Amino acid sequence: MHSLNIQYNPRIDQLRWLAATLVFLFHFHLEYAGNGGIRLTGPWTALVTEGHTGVGLFFTLSGFLFMQIALHQGQIVYKDFLRNRLLRILPLYLVIFLVATSIGRDKFAPQDLLYLFASNLGLAPTSGTVITGAAWTISLEFLFYMVFPFLARFTMERGIAYLGGWLLLMAFFKVAAYTVNDNSTLMFFSTWVGRFDQFLIGMAAAMLVARWRAPLARFAPVLLVAAIAFVMWDTALMHRVAPFGAAPKASLWIWWSMVESAGWAALIVAWVSFQPRLPGVVERALSQGGKVSFSFYLLHMGLLHIFATRIGLVAPTGMPWVDAAIMLAVAYGATWGLSTLCYHIVEEPFLRMRRNYGSRDGTVGWSAPPTARSTQS
Template identity: 65%
Template sequence: MKSLNIPYNPRIDQLRWLAATMVFLFHFYLEWRGLGGPGVTSPWFGLITEGHTGVGLFFTLSGFLFMQIALHQTVINYGDFMRNRFLRIFPLFLTVFLVATSIGRDKFQPQDIFYVLTTNLGLAPTSLSVITGAAWTISLEFLFYAIFPFLARFAMERGVRYLLSLILLLFFFKVAAFTVNENSTHMYFSTFVGRFDQFLIGMIGAMLYQQKKAALHRAAPWLVPVALLLALANSALQAKTASFGQHPHSAFWIIWSTLESTAWVAVILAWVSFDKALPAWLERVMNHGGKISFSFYLLHMAVLHVFAVGARMAGYAGKVTWHDLLYMLPIAYGATWALSALTYIVIEEPFLRMRRGYGKAKTVPLASAA
């Protein structure tokens, strides 16, 4: 997706595609296991069995991209920035929220409308149905948007040390929260305390990229495989040490999001620095996947759930084998892609055309934009 405020970099869209695909594979694997499909035991398949790590990549990528924009523009109009963010995410998100409230109409309370701001907390309508469950991340994204111009201002004034200080403060909050929350894993997974350091690490990555751009581009051919191996090893470590859903109160999760995001920012830095062209068809597919990744992310759980219900009705439950994967996975992925392309065209794109620039290059610090 092209921004109005920074030159288009297809590598960003390709990383969005990767993040959405990993989350899809994670939920496909869960539905597959629910149908009685065979599982995998090796932690080296962690990018699938712990594919929720794609959310960490999304969050880190948000911090990286918006800090890149801030460094490029140096002046951000807060009102126009928030207007663009609203137009980017709210139309489709509101659609999903209304689907959730429709499903839960018999239990809906008037105050539940406020969950539109906090889908990651409590008994949000979107979290009561598997087909809208992915919407929990949107509240954290929007919180980041709301304070990003200020974070960018302070980071540009004080340097990377300011963001590192915030990460240290968040670490204290994580430790303190661990001592009083019996379900700390879910807390770290879906709240400000557990996730906000990932946005900050992405911002640090953008500042490092600005400072070391030439060196990163020279080193990219070997940095890419090293960074991907780091991400793979990190997911394997999580799968082996504290797999999601199996350890409700694990101390490992105090450092989990920081480790995860550090691996992903390495991948981001390596990939955006990688200048060698991929095959043209692959570039087009990945770029388009990145363009529709928001729709893909919000809708994939609904497609997978309907797919699994259909498989049960067809008598597949308890009978699926690895051979069935050869057609089940492509069909589910293709159906999700097609539906996402449709919602992008009819819901996302018309509002995206209403965006406008929110920054301009200037020689004064970002402080003047607050």
């Protein structure tokens, strides 16, 4: 997706594609195995069986991208920033919310409209059904948007140590919350206490790229291999020690979001610093996947559930792995097509209404100090 506030980088869209695809594979595996199909069990398949880690990539990537924009712009107009964020997420999010309230009409209460602001808490209408359940992340993401301009200003004034201070505070909050919550895994998975540090780590990664751009470009191939290995290791660790669906209270989850986000931050830094390009057709396809990733993320579970409940297992070859690959390809292609339609119908018209939210005239918003702006020269 092209931003009006920074030069377009297809690598960001490619990472969005990766995040959405991991979440898709996670839910596809749940539905397919739940219908009696092949179930993955090994720790080195954890990028699928713990594919919810794609959400961690989304949060980390958001912090990274917005901090890059803040460093590039030097000044952000708060109201225009929030206007752009609303135009980006509200139209499709509202559609999904209306679907959820329609499904749950018999239990709906007027005060449930307040769950528009807290889809990750309590008995939100979107959490009442699997086909809209992915919307839990949207309220949390918007909370990060609301505080980001202030975080960016203070970070550029005080340096990366400011973000380090926040991470120490978050570690304290996590430990304290763990001691009083019997379902702490879900708390860490879906609330501010569990996810804010991932947004902060993404911001810190953008600061490192701004400061060390040339060395990172030189060592990007090595860093990329190391980052991939780290991400595979940490998801395997979760699968072995405290898998999401089987560990309602596990001490690993106190630190999990930081470990997970550190791996994704390393991958983001390596990938945006990596100079060689992919083959043109692959580059364009993955960038397109990133462009429609928001629709893909919010719609995929509805389509997967239709496949699971109305079609079930299909075995055209009688070979389980081949049949699973066929079902995966069909479901993925159908989701991509539906997401492309949704992007052009729901998202794109509003995206065209965005505007630049940077200002250098000094009359509105806030500006970075000269030392912060110089890192971009």
